[in-house]
Amino acid sequence: xxxxxxxxxxxxxxxxxxxxxxxxxxxxxxxxxxxxxxxxxxxxxxxxxxxxxxxxxxxxxxxxxxxxxxxxxxxxxxxxxxxxxxxxxxxxxxxxxxxxxxxxxxxxxxxxxxxxxxxxxxxxxxxxxxxxxxxxxxxxxxxxxxxxxxxxxxxxx
Amino acid sequence: xxxxxxxxxxxxxxxxxxxxxxxxxxxxxxxxxxxxxxxxxxxxxxxxxxxxxxxxxxxxxxxxxxxxxxxxxxxxxxxxxxxxxxxxxxxxxxxxxxxxxxxxxxxxxxxxxxxxxxxxxxxxxxxxxxxxxxxxxxxxxxxxxxxxxxxxxxxxxxxxxxxxxxxxxxxxxxxxxxxxxxxxxxxxxxxxxxxxxxxxxxxxxxxxxxxxxxxxxxxxxxxxxxxxxxxxxxxxxxxxxxxxxxxxxxxxxxxxxxxxxxxxxxxxxxxxxxxxxxxxxxxxxxxxxxxxxxxxxxxxxxxxxxxxxxxxxxxxxxxxxxxxxxxxxxxxxxxxxxxxxxxxxxxxxxxxxxxxxxxxxxxxxxxxxxxxxxxxxxxxxxxxxxxxxxxxxxxxxxxxxxxxxxxxxxxxxxxxxxxxxxxxxxxxxxxxxxxxxxxxxxxxxxxxxxxxxxxxxxxxxxxxxxxxxxxxxxxxxxxxxxxxxxxxxxxxxxxxxxxxxxxxxxxxxxxxxxxxxxxxxxxxxxxxxxxxxxxxxxxxxxx
Ligand code: HEM
Ligand SMILES: [Cu+2]
Ligand SMILES: [Cu+2]
Numbered sequence: 001x002x003x004x005x006x007x008x009x010x011x012x013x014x015x016x017x018x019x020x021x022x023x024x025x026x027x028x029x030x031x032x033x034x035x036x037x038x039x040x041x042x043x044x045x046x047x048x049x050x051x052x053x054x055x056x057x058x059x060x061x062x063x064x065x066x067x068x069x070x071x072x073x074x075x076x077x078x079x080x081x082x083x084x085x086x087x088x089x090x091x092x093x094x095x096x097x098x099x100x101x102x103x104x105x106x107x108x109x110x111x112x113x114x115x116x117x118x119x120x121x122x123x124x125x126x127x128x129x130x131x132x133x134x135x136x137x138x139x140x141x142x143x144x145x146x147x148x149x150x151x152x153x154x155x156x157x
Numbered sequence: 158x159x160x161x162x163x164x165x166x167x168x169x170x171x172x173x174x175x176x177x178x179x180x181x182x183x184x185x186x187x188x189x190x191x192x193x194x195x196x197x198x199x200x201x202x203x204x205x206x207x208x209x210x211x212x213x214x215x216x217x218x219x220x221x222x223x224x225x226x227x228x229x230x231x232x233x234x235x236x237x238x239x240x241x242x243x244x245x246x247x248x249x250x251x252x253x254x255x256x257x258x259x260x261x262x263x264x265x266x267x268x269x270x271x272x273x274x275x276x277x278x279x280x281x282x283x284x285x286x287x288x289x290x291x292x293x294x295x296x297x298x299x300x301x302x303x304x305x306x307x308x309x310x311x312x313x314x315x316x317x318x319x320x321x322x323x324x325x326x327x328x329x330x331x332x333x334x335x336x337x338x339x340x341x342x343x344x345x346x347x348x349x350x351x352x353x354x355x356x357x358x359x360x361x362x363x364x365x366x367x368x369x370x371x372x373x374x375x376x377x378x379x380x381x382x383x384x385x386x387x388x389x390x391x392x393x394x395x396x397x398x399x400x401x402x403x404x405x406x407x408x409x410x411x412x413x414x415x416x417x418x419x420x421x422x423x424x425x426x427x428x429x430x431x432x433x434x435x436x437x438x439x440x441x442x443x444x445x446x447x448x449x450x451x452x453x454x455x456x457x458x459x460x461x462x463x464x465x466x467x468x469x470x471x472x473x474x475x476x477x478x479x480x481x482x483x484x485x486x487x488x489x490x491x492x493x494x495x496x497x498x499x500x501x502x503x504x505x506x507x508x509x510x511x512x513x514x515x516x517x518x519x520x521x522x523x524x525x526x527x528x529x530x531x532x533x534x535x536x537x538x539x540x541x542x543x544x545x546x547x548x549x550x551x552x553x554x555x556x557x558x559x560x561x562x563x564x565x566x567x568x569x570x571x572x573x574x575x576x577x578x579x580x581x582x583x584x585x586x587x588x589x590x591x592x593x594x595x596x597x598x599x600x601x602x603x604x605x606x607x608x609x610x611x612x613x614x615x616x617x618x619x620x621x622x623x624x625x626x627x628x629x630x631x632x633x634x635x636x637x638x639x640x641x642x643x644x645x646x647x648x649x650x651x652x653x654x655x656x657x658x659x660x661x662x663x664x665x666x667x668x669x670x671x672x673x674x675x676x677x678x679x680x681x682x683x684x685x686x687x688x689x690x691x692x693x694x695x696x697x698x699x700x
Binding site: 006010011015018039041042044045046075099100103105106107108111113114116118119120121122132133134136137138139140141144145146149 | 208209279281431445446448453456587602696
């Protein structure tokens with residue numbers, strides 16, 4: 001089979017581009033630890049309300065000055081509905097669902113997770129800008145899906 | 158040679174498929190334009206027919222019904238015309254009927270509000286079992302059509318020993334080889350969902366159903382794209398007196414699509430718990446791989462344009478563009494589609510890198526992206542091809558061909574307006590699949606509003622465009638102006654025939670290899686899920 005010269009160049013260019021993209025991703029993963037959320041911890045969805053630390057959802061301060069925020073997603077609300085954290089704080093969100101699949105998304109940030117019953121998903125974020133952030137469910141979860149949102153208040157330091 | 162009667166009987170089968178798909182896009186457009194208004198805050202769905210029921214209808218009609226019936230019709234058409242023979246047509250009809258029954262079952266359950274689960278039907282949202290059964294029957298109907306096409310390939314090989322299958326039939330059969338490999342995933346998912354929906358098993362493994370869904374869901378996209386590529390490679394060149402750039406490269410492209418379309422699905426699950434980063438990284442690599450056949454296609458199409466222009470004694474970019482038949486609706490549909498596809502390709506590269514995906518996952522950006530890929534290139538190519546096929550199927554001249562041309566332009570403009578504003582709103586964080594995105598007047602949400610309004614306006618263009626398409630399709634039947642029988646000629650290759658290596662001709666063998674490849678790539682994440690089955694979900698009806 002004859003492959004035209006230009007065609008060959010074009011294919012080499014295409015493959016080279018793809019390899020460059022992949023290399024960039026690998027670099028971002030290793031250098032800046034930009035990796036997708038991959039919570040591997042399991043939890044019984046029927047017993048979430050009794051299982052620590054989800055029996056007391058909300059913010060927790062660790063000894064190194066960073067924070068953990070435990071969230072329950074449930075039709076059609078987040079618990080806690082409002083979270084207040086200081087500007088510049090490093091927060092790791094832990095989220096689980098008691099019923100169907102929900103989303104956990106803070107517009108304007110890369111906080112973006114699927115919340116699957118039976119699993120605890122997690123993601124870390126540093127809120128550099130003070131102000132009020134919207135937290136919303138961005139996976140269809142039922143008739144009240146559009147009403148499922150909360151607030152994150154980042155207070156000025 | 159085949160009799161007139163035979164050809165007419167074949168045409169009736171194809172007409173049934175194509176007009177069913179036309180009905181689906183027409184209905185789907187009504188729901189679509191409403192969604193635009195709802196999201197812009199300009200309308201609200203009544204409580205007895207809520208937004209999500211509307212959205213489920215739109216997604217199912219557009220993504221599953223319109224596209225599938227068009228591709229089955231197209232592939233039967235090219236097979237019948239490129240391999241003329243006296244043949245029984247029972248399977249073409251059975252396939253259509255089975256698909257129609259499945260569609261009707263699923264549609265009734267959605268309309269009754271028993272399956273407001275959107276076209277992705279993610280467990281543990283629990284729909285009526287008859288919805289899942291209907292959807293399964295729709296898929297099984299496509300397998301009947303696949304069998305009909307494969308049977309003709311086998312017939313050709315038997316009666317033309319040593320000769321390669323006609324290129325257009327090769328492409329059609331390759332599309333269905335890929336489709337069989339892909340639909341095994343959704344059938345496996347249905348085998349989990351149906352007993353659970355009946356209550357025979359108490360709980361379901363949510364992660365496994367989602368994984369099976371995306372095992373199918375991504376190649377579903379490539380099924381549509383392969384349908385468009387069949388047209389781009391084999392039909393469009395005949396509109397400007399050109400050739401398929403290369404027979405061998407076209408076959409290579411389709412074989413690569415068979416191999417690479419399936420083992421990529423997990424890129425839809427980057428934000429998922431329970432699937433470790435290793436597997437997400439692996440699927441990023443395979444996802445970039447599936448861009449290669451599209452690179453080849455872009456080259457082959459532009460090369461074909463250029464060669465045709467040179468044949469006419471023209472040289473240079475402007476001259477080439479001018480030499481193309483922009484006044485022909487079949488060509489303009491495909492060509493505007495190709496322009497949109499270039500935009501879609503860039504968006505796709507963004508989505509596939511998970512760092513950037515974190516910003517746009519499940520935002521309206523994604524909806525903008527697939528309207529600029531399936532809603533634009535694929536739908537517009539199909540509509541254009543319908544303008545080409547309908548006179549050849551019905552023996553009637555197109556009613557108002559100038560409307561047909563206007564329609565393709567209107568769709569192009571409407572799609573640009575709608576999907577551009579969706580992309581922008583998505584970058585600002587507007588979520589998809591949401592009836593009302595005002596969030597109690599939150600400040601960020603207010604920033605989305607202008608974009609949602611512009612998107613709704615784009616939706617109106619699209620809606621008007623669909624009305625014109627339906628008017629032309631039905632007007633042609635009603636007006637009943639007979640034409641001379643038209644041949645359905647397919648493009649021939651610019652490279653000498655017979656130069657195609659034998660390795661590029663074994664379709665079914667490549668299908669088996671593709672399935673094995675998909676199983677190997679998926680073994681990791683599936684093994685991981687089965688190793689930690691965790692807690693099953695009981696499921697519920699939250700609507
Ligand atoms: C009249 C033309 C159309 C209009 C006005 C339109 C409008 C829309 C809008 C506004 C949404 C987003 C709803 C939301 O996320 O809340 C949507 C979703 C969707 N559209 Fe379209 N669309 C049109 C044509 C098409 C076509 C031709 C296709 C495919 C062939 C298509 C496939 C889809 C799919 C698959 C979804 C996603 C459904 C889901 O998220 O469950 N649309 N459409
Ligand atoms: Cu939710
Ligand atoms: Cu939701």
